[in-house]
Amino acid sequence: MTNFRHILSSSADGVRTITLNRPDKRNALCPLLIEELTKALQETATCDCGVVILTGAGPAFCAGLDMEHLSTVDAHTLGENRRDSENMARVLRALYDFPKPVIAAVNGHAIAGGMSLATIPDFTLAVPEAKFGYTEVKVGFVPAIAASFLLRQVGEKRTRDILLSGRLMKAHEAYSLGLVTQIVNADELMQTARALAQCLLLNSPQAMHEVKRILSLHSKRRLDEELEEAIEVNAEQRAAEDFKEGIAAFREHRRAEWPSHGIIA
Numbered sequence: 001m002t003n004f005r006h007i008l009s010s011s012a013d014g015v016r017t018i019t020l021n022r023p024d025k026r027n028a029l030c031p032l033l034i035e036e037l038t039k040a041l042q043e044t045a046t047c048d049c050g051v052v053i054l055t056g057a058g059p060a061f062c063a064g065l066d067m068e069h070l071s072t073v074d075a076h077t078l079g080e081n082r083r084d085s086e087n088m089a090r091v092l093r094a095l096y097d098f099p100k101p102v103i104a105a106v107n108g109h110a111i112a113g114g115m116s117l118a119t120i121p122d123f124t125l126a127v128p129e130a131k132f133g134y135t136e137v138k139v140g141f142v143p144a145i146a147a148s149f150l151l152r153q154v155g156e157k158r159t160r161d162i163l164l165s166g167r168l169m170k171a172h173e174a175y176s177l178g179l180v181t182q183i184v185n186a187d188e189l190m191q192t193a194r195a196l197a198q199c200l201l202l203n204s205p206q207a208m209h210e211v212k213r214i215l216s217l218h219s220k221r222r223l224d225e226e227l228e229e230a231i232e233v234n235a236e237q238r239a240a241e242d243f244k245e246g247i248a249a250f251r252e253h254r255r256a257e258w259p260s261h262g263i264i265a
Helices: 031-045 078-096 113-119 144-154 156-165 171-176 186-201 205-237 241-252
Strands: 007-012 015-020 051-056 102-106 123-126 131-133
Touching: 007 031, 015 031, 015 186, 031 078, 051 186, 078 113, 078 144, 078 205, 102 113, 102 186, 113 123, 113 131, 113 144, 123 171, 123 186, 131 171, 144 156, 144 205
Parallel strands: 015 051, 051 102, 102 123
Antiparallel strands: 007 015
């Protein structure tokens, strides 16, 4: 296995555990972590494990994109912003299309891109204290890539509610929406995830692979188109004045004064 800086990877009893490992940053998604997670998933897809558990180190599962990185994107070219967007789409698509069962063991808050990592896997176990939400609109960003996956999970009306409000929801609400499979106390989370993994290992690997392949195939053509559009929107939004103001307001701990106020009608 490759040694990573922001990812921990270990195997035992036919299960590969991948841990997001930036606890001091609440496992926020910097470019290197996204790159390493993509590579870890690629390696795991062809290793001899049968099930994957994805979790986070420390008190949070994943806080979403690293705000320190986002605060520098106004100096990036459109091409650089597009590559960032493509990399994010690539890792989420890798999870969605992953050939083996994936269990997310959500040990804490899963926000923005972190919510996608938590809810795209086949099974999502979450501690009661975990909160979920796509908060991008609060900083002038657009969760365009996440929207395609969320739409398939909860339908259009609920997707509009979640993405337009930017609100956080508790684990029990996420469970009621079908985004969380099971709520588990923190001291039992990994034990429960491993027990589920062992149950899955009793099934036919080939049959489970075919189940996952056919489900991905049903969405492939439309999802390809949606993600290409989303990558463009995501990249272009990084140059928007509202986004620049949103990031500045976040860093300065003040309310944003949106440049588009009174213009968009």
